[in-house]
Amino acid sequence: MGLIRSHVLVCAGTGCVSSGCKMMQEAMQQALERHGLSSEIKVVETGCFGFCKEGPIVMVYPEGTFYCQVKPEDVEELVSEHLLKGRIVERLLYKEPVSERAISLFNDIGFYQKQQRVALRNCGKINPESIEEYIARDGYQALAKAVTQMTPTQVIEMVSESGLRGRGGGGFPAGRKWEFARVAQGDIKYVVCNADEGDPGAFMDRSILEGDPHSVVEAMAIAGYAIGAKQGYVYVRAEYPIAVERLSIAIKQARELGLLGKNIFGSGFDFDLGIRLGAGAFVCGEETALLTSIEGHRGTPRPRPPYPAVKGLWGKPTLINNVETFANIPVIILHGPAKFKSIGTDTSPGTKVFALAGNINNTGLVEVPMGTTLREIVYDIGGGIPGGKAFKACQTGGPSGGCLPAELLDTPVDYDSLTAAGSMMGSGGLIVMDEDNCMVDVARFFLEFTQDESCGKCVPCREGTKRMLEILERITNGEGVAGDIELLEELAEVISRTSLCGLGQTAPNPVLATLKFFRDEYEAHIYEKRCPAGVCQALLSYAIVAEKCKGCGLCKKVCPVDAISGDLRQPHTIDKDKCIKCGACVAKCPFKAISR
Amino acid sequence: MDEKKCAGCSSNTTTDPRYQELAQVIEQYRDMEGALIMVLHRAQEIFGYLPEDVQKIVAKELDLPLSEVYGVTTFYSYFSLKPRGKYRIAVCLGTACYVRGAAELVSAIEKELGIKVNDTTEDARFTLEVSRCIGACGLAPVMTINDDVYGRLTPDKIPEILAKYE
Numbered sequence: 001m002g003l004i005r006s007h008v009l010v011c012a013g014t015g016c017v018s019s020g021c022k023m024m025q026e027a028m029q030q031a032l033e034r035h036g037l038s039s040e041i042k043v044v045e046t047g048c049f050g051f052c053k054e055g056p057i058v059m060v061y062p063e064g065t066f067y068c069q070v071k072p073e074d075v076e077e078l079v080s081e082h083l084l085k086g087r088i089v090e091r092l093l094y095k096e097p098v099s100e101r102a103i104s105l106f107n108d109i110g111f112y113q114k115q116q117r118v119a120l121r122n123c124g125k126i127n128p129e130s131i132e133e134y135i136a137r138d139g140y141q142a143l144a145k146a147v148t149q150m151t152p153t154q155v156i157e158m159v160s161e162s163g164l165r166g167r168g169g170g171g172f173p174a175g176r177k178w179e180f181a182r183v184a185q186g187d188i189k190y191v192v193c194n195a196d197e198g199d200p201g202a203f204m205d206r207s208i209l210e211g212d213p214h215s216v217v218e219a220m221a222i223a224g225y226a227i228g229a230k231q232g233y234v235y236v237r238a239e240y241p242i243a244v245e246r247l248s249i250a251i252k253q254a255r256e257l258g259l260l261g262k263n264i265f266g267s268g269f270d271f272d273l274g275i276r277l278g279a280g281a282f283v284c285g286e287e288t289a290l291l292t293s294i295e296g297h298r299g300t301p302r303p304r305p306p307y308p309a310v311k312g313l314w315g316k317p318t319l320i321n322n323v324e325t326f327a328n329i330p331v332i333i334l335h336g337p338a339k340f341k342s343i344g345t346d347t348s349p350g351t352k353v354f355a356l357a358g359n360i361n362n363t364g365l366v367e368v369p370m371g372t373t374l375r376e377i378v379y380d381i382g383g384g385i386p387g388g389k390a391f392k393a394c395q396t397g398g399p400s401g402g403c404l405p406a407e408l409l410d411t412p413v414d415y416d417s418l419t420a421a422g423s424m425m426g427s428g429g430l431i432v433m434d435e436d437n438c439m440v441d442v443a444r445f446f447l448e449f450t451q452d453e454s455c456g457k458c459v460p461c462r463e464g465t466k467r468m469l470e471i472l473e474r475i476t477n478g479e480g481v482a483g484d485i486e487l488l489e490e491l492a493e494v495i496s497r498t499s500l501c502g503l504g505q506t507a508p509n510p511v512l513a514t515l516k517f518f519r520d521e522y523e524a525h526i527y528e529k530r531c532p533a534g535v536c537q538a539l540l541s542y543a544i545v546a547e548k549c550k551g552c553g554l555c556k557k558v559c560p561v562d563a564i565s566g567d568l569r570q571p572h573t574i575d576k577d578k579c580i581k582c583g584a585c586v587a588k589c590p591f592k593a594i595s596r
Numbered sequence: 597m598d599e600k601k602c603a604g605c606s607s608n609t610t611t612d613p614r615y616q617e618l619a620q621v622i623e624q625y626r627d628m629e630g631a632l633i634m635v636l637h638r639a640q641e642i643f644g645y646l647p648e649d650v651q652k653i654v655a656k657e658l659d660l661p662l663s664e665v666y667g668v669t670t671f672y673s674y675f676s677l678k679p680r681g682k683y684r685i686a687v688c689l690g691t692a693c694y695v696r697g698a699a700e701l702v703s704a705i706e707k708e709l710g711i712k713v714n715d716t717t718e719d720a721r722f723t724l725e726v727s728r729c730i731g732a733c734g735l736a737p738v739m740t741i742n743d744d745v746y747g748r749l750t751p752d753k754i755p756e757i758l759a760k761y762e
Binding site: 014015017018019052053055197198199200201202203206207238239240276277278279280281282293294295296297298299314355357358359363364395398429431433437442445446455582583587 | 629630631632633634636637664667668671672673674675689690691692694695696700703727728729730731732733734735736738745746747751752
């Protein structure tokens with residue numbers, strides 16, 4: 001094997017695969033061969049870089065040049081200019097949205113400047129299908145340290161001392177959960193990783209499993225040692241095929257090197273892992289439902305207590321943590337709790353990964369120290385709202401969470417501050433909404449989701465969410481009546497107080513949060529029969545603004561029901577009786593002359 | 597017989613290689629605790645959906661009541677009891693896609709194909725489904741057709757994309 005002078009890192013996360021990175025990578029290999037460079041330049045497929053919007057992403061080391069939106073036809077130039085002659089291809093660099101300045105180094109890009117990568121430390125840096133690369137970045141050292149130099153109690157003390165809280169959304173102290181599972185009586189115990197990331201608009205766990213699966217494997221083995229379990233399961237969504245594949249490879253490689261299996265590091269500790277696939281049920285993200293599903297049944301939750309730490313999988317004591325929680329563990333064990341606690345806030349140490357999406361310029365995956373404000377995430381990292389539109393709300397916590405308005409943009413992101421502000425941390429979905437999003441419609445969207453995903457076991461959730469959805473549908477259809485808001489509030493209280501599991505208990509949150517901050521939008525729908533954001537079709541009335549209309553006739557051509565009439569170069573008009581409110585004319589009009 | 601429409605529902609379970617494959621899968625998982633869901637996943641990969649006779653075989657072989665197998669197949673949205681078209685279109689209706697106009701994509705596809713969500717076209721070419729978040733939120737709104745992912749979509753791109761699938 002010759003010496004490698006350059007590494008070309010190609011992101012192979014789901015975002016970039018969807019953007020066509022595979023074809024680009026093949027073109028890259030061919031171009032390197034054509035130029036006789038394949039022995040000195042190595043192409044590495046990595047996990048997610050986080051900047052999904054700019055994909056496919058390519059990074060050239062040792063320079064650290066960051067190229068974005070690289071297409072197969074760009075590859076020849078990239079190889080012949082940069083890799084052969086050492087000249088940076090400026091047109092493929094990231095350009096700052098405002099100044100248009102091209103930036104070549106990864107760390108100089110605004111999107112990355114305020115980020116600090118702990119859980120995502122290896123994502124985008126190593127080939128996730130190579131255990132050697134993981135080991136080269138201190139992988140499995142934490143496991144070695146734990147099983148050869150520490151007692152289980154010491155491991156748990158370290159996790160407790162770090163102050164790590166569950167990243168799945170609940171924020172329960174991880175160390176306490178581990179301690180409960182350790183002291184629970186039983187000869188057989190299990191470690192389970194919750195990778196059933198069902199929150200729509202969240203993809204943190206998927207990116208970790210795709211980009212750094214060994215960190216989860218290692219952490220689960222450490223957990224097994226700490227609580228006295230010999231077997232672990234990763235419950236992962238079937239909708240994440242790449243994550244499932246890379247995790248399977250990671251487990252196989254770890255077994256081959258003796259890092260899973262019998263007598264790990266000669267310590268006498270045995271541990272192995274299995275994968276169980278979810279099958280598209282959101283409720284299975286709830287821990288007791290997840291365990292029921294691993295057992296092969298309909299994934300319905302069971303009452304707690306007993307908690308899984310006492311009576312979990314197949315009735316045995318079970319430790320269950322989320323992917324991101326596990327991904328933090330090797331760092332804590334290896335570098336100590338003090339270093340971990342130096343990041344973040346007193347009550348929420350460490351970092352949090354967010355999936356930044358919705359109406360924002362830089363969509364992607366970001367990891368920030370706890371305590372970073374929403375404003376920094378939305379504007380400094382996210383680059384603000386596209387098209388010069390106004391920010392309306394930030395949705396966190398998915399179907400269990402809430403929306404925070406512009407006035408609360410300076411809220412620091414940590415478990416307690418977000419809850420106090422009227423939302424919640426959740427698993428890390430962060431969806432930005434702009435002036436064109438109707439908050440009543442957003443609440444309806446989430447209720448439609450939870451109502452559909454309710455498992456049907458308990459009445460408040462099964463029936464209550466349906467009634468709430470009916471009311472919201474009525475309001476968005478322009479049939480809202482006085483008293484609807486109060487009825488929603490009453491139902492919300494009953495559902496959240498009497499439902500069996502977290503799904504039902506939190507299902508009303510999107511409605512309560514939007515009512516708290518955007519009550520005027522509800523009132524406009526009910527009393528004025530008006531949708532201020534122009535989303536709810538039944539409440540719209542399309543009209544052409546005569547002063548703006550140039551009479552080009554495009555709207556007339558696109559209208560499916562011939563509701564638009566007018567002579568060329570004369571202002572057109574819409575026949576309201578014929579109009580079906582499809583919105584095709586609004587999308588087509590180059591002069592924004594159609595109001596709704 | 598219209599070969600495109602025929603799902604081979606009455607095919608002989610002893611000669612059809614798919615049933616032999618199913619038997620192998622069951623053998624592989626038989627001793628695993630809680631094997632049912634994993635077996636159903638593999639069975640759906642083999643048959644494209646979970647016909648009644650397949651559920652019966654799984655129930656018999658794993659020694660479970662058919663009611664329990666049926667309970668599981670109908671609980672999880674990933675499992676389908678109906679045959680699906682050659683190409684499965686799934687429009688993501690996760691939050692990120694929704695706020696970026698995924699609902700308009702669904703209407704555009706419904707209009708283009710003349711079917712509603714969860715239906716299959718007459719010629720068994722397309723099945724239209726909506727899916728939960730596939731995690732490609734950076735490219736919202738997105739849809740998948742079998743394993744191909746299409747991102748940054750607008751309704752006007754739909755006819756051109758569908759035309760690629762014969």
